[in-house]
Amino acid sequence: WTEGTQADADRSLAELAALAETAGSQVLEAVSQRRDKPDAATYVGSGKANEIRDIVAATGADTVICDGELTPGQLNQLEKILKVKVVDRTALILDIFAQHASSREGKAQVELAQMQYMLPRLRGWGESLSRQAGGRVAGGGGIGTRGPGETKIETDRRRIRARVSKLRKEIAGMATARATQRSSRDRNATPSVAIAGYTNAGKSSLLNALTGAGVLVEDALFATLDPTVRRAESPDGREYTLTDTVGFVRHLPHQLVDAFRSTLEEVAAADLLLHVVDGSDPDPLGQIDAVRVVLGEIDAAAVPEVIVVNKVDAMTEDDILTLRRALPGAVWVSARTGTGIEALRELIATRLPHPDVDVEVLVP
Ligand code: GDP
Numbered sequence: 001w002t003e004g005t006q007a008d009a010d011r012s013l014a015e016l017a018a019l020a021e022t023a024g025s026q027v028l029e030a031v032s033q034r035r036d037k038p039d040a041a042t043y044v045g046s047g048k049a050n051e052i053r054d055i056v057a058a059t060g061a062d063t064v065i066c067d068g069e070l071t072p073g074q075l076n077q078l079e080k081i082l083k084v085k086v087v088d089r090t091a092l093i094l095d096i097f098a099q100h101a102s103s104r105e106g107k108a109q110v111e112l113a114q115m116q117y118m119l120p121r122l123r124g125w126g127e128s129l130s131r132q133a134g135g136r137v138a139g140g141g142g143i144g145t146r147g148p149g150e151t152k153i154e155t156d157r158r159r160i161r162a163r164v165s166k167l168r169k170e171i172a173g174m175a176t177a178r179a180t181q182r183s184s185r186d187r188n189a190t191p192s193v194a195i196a197g198y199t200n201a202g203k204s205s206l207l208n209a210l211t212g213a214g215v216l217v218e219d220a221l222f223a224t225l226d227p228t229v230r231r232a233e234s235p236d237g238r239e240y241t242l243t244d245t246v247g248f249v250r251h252l253p254h255q256l257v258d259a260f261r262s263t264l265e266e267v268a269a270a271d272l273l274l275h276v277v278d279g280s281d282p283d284p285l286g287q288i289d290a291v292r293v294v295l296g297e298i299d300a301a302a303v304p305e306v307i308v309v310n311k312v313d314a315m316t317e318d319d320i321l322t323l324r325r326a327l328p329g330a331v332w333v334s335a336r337t338g339t340g341i342e343a344l345r346e347l348i349a350t351r352l353p354h355p356d357v358d359v360e361v362l363v364p
Contacts, residue, residue: 011283016067016089023096028059043074049081056084065092072121090117090253097256105174112167113255115160122156191240191352194267197276198287202310205335206276207244234349257297268300271353275307280314285326306331308344313337
């Protein structure tokens with residue numbers, strides 16, 4: 001279920017399938033449905049739920065993934081009807097981030113996001129169960145809210161809370177270290193350029209094209225989780241740092257935006273932002289909007305931005321003409337073929353801050 005048109009829903013569902021494959025699943029069947037709003041009890045409505053149950057039985061699927069965030073009650077109710085594991089978009093994205101996190105900071109950030117996702121669901125589990133029982137079975141209210149079940153949930157909740165606050169402290173410590181590194185870079189007056197953009201837009205490829213560094217490039221969503229900082233040189237011989245950041249995606253779970261705040265601060269602190277867009281995507285402008293929402297949330301909206309439309313090699317003349325009108329100030333490149341990379345280098349040089357050259361050194 002999405003708020004937009006059928007085309008938006010199809011695109012979102014196709015992206016969900018790509019995400020599921022990135023997570024290592026094999027997608028057997030996609031089902032969609034038009035509704036005014038999600039069904040309060042089962043998200044898809046009971047008729048559709050029965051239809052999905054038949055598909056599950058026919059295909060032998062072991063998991064159903066819903067495009068959207070399910071309430072704890074909806075998740076429970078769906079699992080009861082479908083008899084297989086039900087996962088929502090948020091849990092799927094968190095899972096992919098967990099699989100790909102490699103640095104200590106990245107791992108801590110993802111775990112924190114997962115804990116935050118789990119916490120209300122633990123509580124919700126007991127409550128929704130009792131509420132549903134109360135609504136549907138006379139006299140069933142209250143089951144699961146008292147007694148030994150509650151104690152178990154309480155213990156789990158306390159354990160998770162303790163872990164959450166430990167992770168928060170660890171991440172804060174790492175953020176301080178990162179800020180120190182950053183400020184030493186500032187003192188050395190090395191300008192910094194951050195690469196941000198929708199997932200799979202070609203950020204790693206562009207980083208490689210600009211620096212010649214061998215960064216992992218994967219045709220999978222979220223190949224990039226931990227920021228990579230590289231040194232680059234502009235055509236006029238000035239050095240700058242180039243940072244590749246996490247991939248952005250529609251409906252990036254807010255738990256993740258929070259958890260990745262310190263990583264994303266690299267973007268907020270940059271002198272220049274290269275906002276990479278996949279020109280061959282069916283909806284490049286939608287990608288730009290989704291990225292800008294997150295940039296706003298991390299206070300990076302004020303960083304000077306250059307829109308870099310990538311993958312021009314995969315675009316038709318018509319697509320280029322249409323997009324050119326919507327994005328008059330953009331730079332057009334292909335990280336793959338090298339088209340436009342030199343022009344981008346030159347543009348970066350003109351946009352880098354010019355530090356004072358006459359520094360007086362006072363020797364006592
Ligand atoms: P990231 O997730 O934004 O870092 O994207 P990557 O750099 O990992 O690239 C994602 C996919 O797009 C990979 O399969 C790349 O080979 C492909 N790609 C990157 N740049 C280009 C380009 O200029 N043209 C084409 N056709 N594909 C590209």
